[in-house]
Amino acid sequence: MTGCIFCAIAAGEAEAERVLETDDFVAFLDQRPVFKGHVLLVPREHVVTLPDLPAGLRDGFLAQAQRLAVAMQDGLGAQGSFVAVNNVVSQSVPHLHCHVVPRTKGDGLRGFFWPRTKYAAGEMEEYAARVRVALDGTAPGA
Template sequence: MAGCVFCGIVSGELPAMRVTDEPDGVAFLDTRPVFKGHVLVVPRAHLVTLADLPPESLPGYFALVRRLAVAVEAGLGAGGTFVAINNKVSQSVPHLHTHVVPRTKGDGLRGFFWPRTRYVDDAEAQEYAGRVAAALATG
């Protein structure tokens, strides 16, 4: 869809720190991560909310989300992950996306007040994307 940032990333027209690009979706680092290694998973088609995802796409899309949750934990040495979808409210980009956020005990995340951080530079972001991608490939 013209003007959609995530559609631009899916098509390759806009840059992103990609973790994976598969038929069921594309995963890339959030540019304003809650914690470093925070991945966004989007379907290839422009869909706004989870309700718009066709039933036949659910198994493939959520299998990808599940694999990424495992990969984020394994690749980053996280204690776990937080997986979330905003529908309309707090959805900064109107394209369905699932957050996969690495968690560690005592990381300071409380409820839905998400502190944001930044990568030092593109090289650091690429390193995090590479670690998750490597764990995804082996898991």
């Protein structure tokens, strides 16, 4: 879709620190992460909300979200993850995206208030590399 930043990222026309790419999906680091390592999973096809997701992509979308949730622990040392999809309300980009956020006990995340942080120079690439290694099954404990 013209003008959609996530479509541009999926097509390789816009910069993003990608951690996962399949024929149907792309995952990349959120530029304004809740916590460092926060990933957005999007379908390559322009789909606005979860209810719009074609049946043929549903299982794959959840399967990739599961892989990313495991990568938060294996690659980033998180104790768990927060996985969420907004539909219209609080959806900053009108293209379906699943947030996969690394979590640790006492990290300060309360309810649905999402404080944002920034990456220092070079950190974004480092976090992306760690998640990619975990997705490839080459991380310690994988």
